Amino acid sequence: MPQCIEQAIVAATALLTPSSDSAKLDAQVLLLSIIDKPRSYLFTWPEKQLTEQQQRDFEQACQRRLNGEPVAHIVGFREFWSLPLKVNPxxxxxxxxxxxxxxxxxxxxxxxxxxxxxxxxxxxxxxxxxxxxxxxxxxxxxxxxxxxxxxxxxxxxxxxxxxxxxxxxxxxxxxxxxxxxxxxxxxxxxxxxxxxxxxxxxxxxxxxxxxxxxxxxxxxxxxxxxxxxxxxxxxxxxxxxxxxxxxxxxxxxxxxxxxxxxxxxxxxxxxxxxxxxxxx
Structure with a gap:
């Protein structure tokens, strides 16, 4: 069942904490890439419900991160000197x-x-x-x-x-x-x-x-x-x-x-x- 943004971040943070020292940030970045929104959206609309597809995509992204894959490779971008750069392996x-x-x-x-x-x-x-x-x-x-x-x-x-x-x-x-x-x-x-x-x-x-x-x-x-x-x-x-x-x-x-x-x-x-x- 789809969660709201706040619930999804809390659950993903708990999931990723054993394998990442930046679990909450990882969860936020992964979710933002899926809903295609700026970071401020997480705090403005924490009660916004994810669609079923967004929920599935987010869970899959979190599993990839849990397996050790870099966040940058999962989302395809990394910011450097305030420039959003496309990255790949x-x-x-x-x-x-x-x-x-x-x-x-x-x-x-x-x-x-x-x-x-x-x-x-x-x-x-x-x-x-x-x-x-x-x-x-x-x-x-x-x-x-x-x-x-x-x-x-x-x-x-x-x-x-x-x-x-x-x-x-x-x-x-x-x-x-x-x-x-x-x-x-x-x-x-x-x-x-x-x-x-x-x-x-x-x-x-x-x-x-x-x-x-x-x-x-x-x-x-x-x-x-x-x-x-x-x-x-x-x-x-x-x-x-x-x-x-x-x-x-x-x-x-x-x-x-x-x-x-x-x-x-x-x-x-x-x-x-x-x-x-x-x-x-």
């Missing part, structure tokens, strides 16, 4: 910690019409966030996965962000030899034997976007090394990394002759992004 789900990179990049002293490159763009989250805030910037996002590139293009078109473009490239392999004022990346940086790979949402995300050789440092080192040929004078490279990797990242930046090396903490107070400037 071919890419990483954008995370709030990555907004640290976006926020710091926007505060850098760059040319008015900066040329920006986002390596491993996935959904296009970082590229689209930067482009949406800086309409005079020209932002290029690349990814080695064709489905990810198509997803980023779809997000660009749906959000009508015209100063971002996306292309297929394995890091710099298909990037022209132009110079960039800013290069950003959230590359794979997790070690192969990390216990978190068998926990939570990451179980449903592509390993190729998560795991790297050399204790998680292989792709980071490759980017830092090659980026020197693509950075403009005094251009910046910003890389997201694991919270225990900041010292190694700083040391490699220094080894590769970068300057003004700095690590930034995320919302949880963990080392999350390291940037450096190419001075030559």
């Amino acid at each position: 071919t890419t990483l789900i954008p995370r709030p910690d990555t907004e640290t990179l976006v926020e710091y990049a926007l505060g850098l002293e760059l040319p008015t019409a900066a040329n920006v490159l986002d390596l491993g763009t996935g959904t296009g989250a970082i590229a689209l966030a930067l482009a949406s805030e800086m309409p005079n910037w020209q932002v290029t996002g690349v990814d080695r996965v064709a489905d990810a590139v198509e997803l980023a293009k779809e997000n660009k078109q749906r959000l009508a962000i015209n100063n971002a473009n996306f292309a297929l490239s394995n890091w710099f392999s298909a990037v022209s030899t132009q110079k960039f004022d800013l290069i950003v990346s959230n590359p794979p940086y997790i070690e192969h034997d990390d216990e978190h790979l068998s926990q939570g949402d990451v179980r449903f995300e592509p390993l190729s976007a998560l795991v790297a050789d050399d204790d998680g440092m292989a792709d980071i080192k490759q980017i830092i090394t090659i980026a020197r040929d693509y950075l403009a004078t005094n251009g910046y490279l910003l890389i997201e990394h694991g919270y225990k990797q900041s010292v190694k990242v700083q040391e490699f930046f220094a080894q590769m002759s970068y300057s003004h090396i700095l690590t930034i903490k995320d919302l949880g107070g963990n080392d999350r992004v390291t940037l450096a400037q190419w001075p030559k």
Whole structure:
């Protein structure tokens, strides 16, 4: 029998609590996707009765979440930097910690019409966030996965962000030899034997976007090394990394002759992004 909105949220929260530390929020997001209403609707019309179809769809969505499937994959979207991005299992789900990179990049002293490159763009989250805030910037996002590139293009078109473009490239392999004022990346940086790979949402995300050789440092080192040929004078490279990797990242930046090396903490107070400037 169909429930009202308030009853449905209460029941779903109780169901999901043993397997999720955000059970009530999960329930709310799942229900909103089914009834296609803004969040305020839950509080304005708590007594509104669900239809039988909505009740069935909601129960099925809750069961998928109970089985561990990420909410973002169930509803098909995840908000990042206030942008509703379409997501699917071919890419990483954008995370709030990555907004640290976006926020710091926007505060850098760059040319008015900066040329920006986002390596491993996935959904296009970082590229689209930067482009949406800086309409005079020209932002290029690349990814080695064709489905990810198509997803980023779809997000660009749906959000009508015209100063971002996306292309297929394995890091710099298909990037022209132009110079960039800013290069950003959230590359794979997790070690192969990390216990978190068998926990939570990451179980449903592509390993190729998560795991790297050399204790998680292989792709980071490759980017830092090659980026020197693509950075403009005094251009910046910003890389997201694991919270225990900041010292190694700083040391490699220094080894590769970068300057003004700095690590930034995320919302949880963990080392999350390291940037450096190419001075030559």
